[in-house]
Amino acid sequence: MSGPGPAAAAPHRDYQGAKIGMWLFVFTELILFGGLFLLYSAYRTKYPHEFHEGGQELNVVIGVANTIVLLTSSLTVAMSITAIQKGEKRRARILLAITLLLAAVFLVDKVVEWSAEIGRGIYPNGPELLKRPQGAIIFFGLYYTMTGLHGLHVLAGIGVLAVMLALLTKDRIRSDDYVKLENAGLYWHLVDVIWIFLLPLFYLAA
Amino acid sequence: MPFLSQTAGITERVDSVFLFMLAVSVAFLLGITGLMIYFVIRYSRKRNPQGEDIEGNAWLEVTWTVIPLVLFMGMFYFGWTNFEYMRNPPRDAMVIEATGRQWAWSFKYPSGRITDELFVALGEPVRIEVRSLDVIHGFYIPAFRVKADVVPGKNNYLWFRPEALGTFDIQCTVICGVDHSYMLSKVHVLSVPEFKKWYFADENAPAAGRSPAPAGKPEAAAGVSPGLAVLESKHCLSCHSVDGKPMVGPTFKGLFGAKRLVVAGGRDKEAVADGAYLRRSILDPSAEIVKGYPPAMEAVPLTDREVEDVIAYLRNLK
Amino acid sequence: MGTTATAGLDGASFLDAGRRRGILGWILSTDHKRVGILYLAAMVSFFFVGAGIGVTMRLVALSMNPTIVGPQTYNALFTVHGVIMIFLFVIPGLSAVFGNFFLPILIGARDVAFPRLNLASWYFFIAGAALAILSLFTGNGPPDTGWSFYAPYSLRTGTNVTLAVFAAFVIGFSSIFTGINFITTVHRMRAPGMTWHRMPLFVWSVYATAWVQVLATPILGITLLLVILERVFGIGVFDPAKGGDPLLYQHLFWIYSHPAVYIMILPAMGAISEIIPTHARRTAFGYKAIAYSSLSIAGVGSLVWAHHMFTSGMSETANMVFSLLTFLVAIPSAIKVFNWTATLYKGSIDLSPPMLFALTFVFLFTIGGLTGVMQGALALNVHLHDTYWIVGHFHYVMFGGTGMAFFAALLHWFPKMFGKMYNRKVATLAWFPIFVGFNMLYFTMLVLGWMGMPRRYFQHLPQFHTGHVVATVGSWFLVAGLLILFGNLVVALFRGEKAPANPWGGVTLEWTIPSPPPVENFHEIPTVTGRPYAFNPGRTR
């Protein structure tokens, strides 16, 4: 679900309005994950030991690598916005393409990581996981839910950024009309910020 | 209203909070309604063709904020202190465990005795520890004004002091499946000597109320086939009969080998109740639903051995 | 949707003009007025379906033995009744219909901030409704958990909970997008001179509601998503067998669903705050108190959710705090009731049909609110929780409150929306059976609840039978009244007299433009110079 578009049919273009809309949408996303963070903290208090052990089992290397990938991509999207503000269309396009590439890298990492765990039988209702204590079932249940939902957001972000790249190419995003790219960038920062929370909660929980 | 007179200690407290709040509420409701009707008549367009734009009155507005605030704090306080009383059972209360499952109650006394209706002694405080075997139920005795949600995996409790002899209803208050409204029981308040007689009587003597086969001891009665024992201990018999009586689920009598009409994924299908069919029905009941029955059965995690026993038993149940 | 303001005031009304003709002209239109009417049509249909189910449940209660349906069907009936009424009728409620139609007009704008997103919201709404209907006919039958989908029963039941929950999830998006749209509209699209304190009270209440929609709905989204994941993959978070905690489900559910009751009631209160001054021809008493109490209801209302869980065995402190906050949130509602009453003082009152229904709202909502306050007292809640008392309470606030306000607003704004006037006498006549039937039906439920009749019961014990019969008879009066009410409006739609631009002598902006409004709303964006309800200039105190 993409965020609200700018007020196309309004008599004048209202950038401020478009940004308010996008910020509100970002808030709703934060609250969506907020619900999960609430659950996480409740269960972590209930099962501290299992959460600790669960964290040890996750692949910290991939986790940290992915953090670097996402942080860099946030930087490139911000640089792309600055570039288009200055009218440097080519630079803006290259930077946006790099962002997309990094996002794809993130997802590939995720697939690698998940397949390894699923291969070991550690997934909801998986044979290996059901043998574990209850706290571990919950830890991995939350792990798959939260990183999965985040992954879906990365996927959506890729879609949105790809559309922005096309609009850039067609000159529908220009140095005097770039609020769409700005909003897409805002969304991408959100995806980044959520990951920054997920990293310590799961990978560094040990 | 007789239900008000069958009191326990808690009952009077709850009722007095109720009456206090009711009185205040009725007073406000009548006041507001009366004023509205009066204004509509007194300032009707006919009598008062031109209105006045009165924008507010600070004093009035403060008054009608502060008065409700004070009343509300009073109500909160009464509600809270009496609730504290209801949540703090006396130390000497007799502890009875009430277990809810779809769709029946059972009560376990300190002596280990198990009944499906509750027996208590007049004037003696009772603490009910509620437990659930499956989903959430609600344990409710309206006459005593007490209720507790029965949440699986959690301990909850309530207490009361029966203050009148007689028999009162117990109802389940949380939706728990098809027969939620039949999940009823009774509480019998006996005089102290009578209760003692009942309590120390021979455990196997049939007391008032139907005593089920003692749970937790499946092999108790000698000569019972292992299949039947499983059916009893896993509570299958609260939904299925072995004598042809229709209950929530189809009867087991004559089931083996019979033709079944089932609904799978929205479509009707014919099946024969052979071993494989029975195994499927037990381990994954919602895949195929016997036509005309609710999808009420949950997957029961029986071991392979237990399933075999059940099937063997059903095979011979003609 | 044009972009320039060349059309004159006598330009075609939004009902006739438009880029496309016929049905496409409606379902592809981004005109906020057409979107509002799309919502109206959809919601009235759902209301009738839900009401039909309600009446059927009353018929079941007429007998002590199983009659027309079995227990499984009954459980599906109240679940579907609740889901339809809550998610498809009172939550979008006045905000989606009258908010869409009148919010831009009341602040002097030509449309909402994001017109295309607005139409998309309607599509999300319809898609969710379609999924909900689909859930009735597929899988192992309609859900039987009650509208609150409590775990673990909702995780175990074989019925089609997954699809129904997904439907509610989709409808959530509709609600969020509408909220985002209205907040932005109020911030960015007000006409020159339309300062915050000159906004009509309906705008204030829709604005407060929009914030609740934006901030609370995502929690419902994630909760429902977890139920789906639980049912499909077995992630375990609410399943006690896997270490999950069913009470956490209840917390998450009510963190949304209590604020949701204010999503239902705030726009209703806003509409009442428009109707009473207009038909009493005088300014609203305590404008600022009414405006800010909307915001404080929205604020404090998000902190009281656990009053639905007083018997669940929460900690004593939690019980105490949530009860205290419940009492506090009743204060701003009380302030509103007093202000509405005071607004009648020294007015020039016309007891027109909208006014009659608005005053009925005040009466019924007060009963609903007072019963709510009684439930909020801890000791009393233990007895009343999950009984028909609660059923009585929420029908008083949702039907007697939001429902009556919906009818009042419809009667108030119908001439403006459709340019046709209905028969006033017939509308007043409809009021009598509605009022009598309503109280027979729902007051009896309060009595039954106090006597100990649990809710969601297919069969009841003998001591409750008389009450159930009385309630059922009451429901028949209600059916009669509502049929007259809506029949009258349908007749007016096709054969009503042409309505003047300002049938009630109102002074807010919607009455300054023709009935029905032109596509552009305003020939020229108006400049606002004063307070909204200046009926009696020169006689101001």
Ligand code: HEA
């Ligand atoms: C439109 C929807 C709506 C509204 C506005 C309200 C308003 C209120 N509700 Fe209600 N409520 C529901 C819809 C709503 N509710 C629903 C749907 C449920 C059941 C859900 C389910 O389980 O299925 C429910 C359940 C519910 C419960 C849980 C009951 C239980 O299950 O145990 C409680 C408990 O505190 C409660 C309290 C309140 C209170 C205190 C208010 C207050 O906001 C009311 C404030 C208003 C007034 C108080 C009236 C006016 C005031 C005066 C005239 C002042 C003078 C009065 C005095 C000084 C006393 N509600």
Ligand code: HEA
């Ligand atoms: C706005 C919300 C709303 C509205 C308007 C109504 C309206 C009605 N409801 Fe409501 N109800 C709920 C919201 C609402 N309900 C909710 C949320 C629940 C909880 C569900 C749960 O437990 O999960 C509930 C539960 C509920 C129960 C409790 C079930 C139980 O616990 O066992 C009952 C019982 O009688 C009931 C009855 C009715 C009736 C008779 C009407 C009537 O007033 C309807 C009146 C309207 C009309 C009569 C319309 C006019 C005419 C027609 C429709 C044509 C006639 C058609 C036919 C007769 C087929 N409802």
Ligand code: CUA
């Ligand atoms: Cu057990 Cu309802």
Ligand SMILES: [Cu+2]
């Ligand atoms: Cu609430």
